[in-house]
Amino acid sequence: MILYKYRSFKNLNYVLDILVHSRLYCSRYLDMNDPFEGLFSTTIHIPPHERIKFMFFTLPESFRVTKSVNDLYCDSKDRVRICSLSSSLNDVRLWANYADGNRGIALEIDFSGLESSVHEVNYSKELPIYDYTLLTAPSPINVLTRKTIHWSYESEYRIIHDGKYFEITDRLRAIYVGSRISETHVAFLKKMKPAKVPIIPTEIDTKNIKVKIKKDSEHPHT
Numbered sequence: 001m002i003l004y005k006y007r008s009f010k011n012l013n014y015v016l017d018i019l020v021h022s023r024l025y026c027s028r029y030l031d032m033n034d035p036f037e038g039l040f041s042t043t044i045h046i047p048p049h050e051r052i053k054f055m056f057f058t059l060p061e062s063f064r065v066t067k068s069v070n071d072l073y074c075d076s077k078d079r080v081r082i083c084s085l086s087s088s089l090n091d092v093r094l095w096a097n098y099a100d101g102n103r104g105i106a107l108e109i110d111f112s113g114l115e116s117s118v119h120e121v122n123y124s125k126e127l128p129i130y131d132y133t134l135l136t137a138p139s140p141i142n143v144l145t146r147k148t149i150h151w152s153y154e155s156e157y158r159i160i161h162d163g164k165y166f167e168i169t170d171r172l173r174a175i176y177v178g179s180r181i182s183e184t185h186v187a188f189l190k191k192m193k194p195a196k197v198p199i200i201p202t203e204i205d206t207k208n209i210k211v212k213i214k215k216d217s218e219h220p221h222t
Helices: 009-021 092-098 140-144 149-154 183-192
Strands: 002-007 023-025 039-045 062-068 081-086 105-110 118-120 122-124 146-148 156-161 165-167 172-177 199-205 210-213
Touching: 002 009, 002 092, 009 023, 009 105, 009 183, 092 149, 092 210, 122 149, 140 146, 140 156, 146 149, 172 183, 183 199
Parallel strands: 122 146, 172 199
Antiparallel strands: 002 081, 002 105, 023 165, 039 062, 081 156, 105 172, 118 156, 199 210
C-alpha cells in the first residue's frame, strides 16, 4: 500500500524529523483541524418507568445526543494520536492546504505489511451514529475513521495509536516536490534524504486541473 504524507517547509523540524529519524509524528486527535473530529451521535432511550416520574410533561421515548471519543469507556482514550496520510498525489487542494500551496513536498511511503496499522477514513453526510452503552460503545478507531463528506477529497488514511511517533524505516520511496518549491529547499532535500530515494518534480496540469509528475521526470510513476 502506497500512501503520501504532505509536508510544508514552514515547520522545517517536521520534515527534518521524518528524513533523519524515519518516523511520522502523530498528533493528539483534539489538535486536528476538523472541529467535528472525534464526535458521534447516539440515541438515549428513556424506559417507561422513568418517564412516568414526570407528571406535568411527557418525556420522549428517546432523543439524540452528541458524544465524543472522550466519553468512551476506554482506558487509552487520552493517549489516542493520529497521523494523517492520503492515497492521492494529484489533488490540488491537498497540495494547497498541506504543502504550502505547492511550495512543500509529498513523501511517498510504502506500508506493505503494515496494512493493519493504517485505517481508511469513511465519509458521510452526517456524524456517525453508534449505540452507546457499556457493552456496545464504539472504539476510538471506529469514531476516528469517520468524517463528514466535506473532507472526502483528502482520500485519507490514518495511523491511530497511542505513540507519539510511528516508525517508517526503509519505507520512504520518493519525495515529490511542489511546482513552487524553492531551490534552497530542493538543495536541503538532496543533502538530507536517503541516498536511494529520488526527488521527483511535479507540475500543474491546467487541462485536467490537477497536480501531476513533470513530463521530463525519469521516475517510473505516471
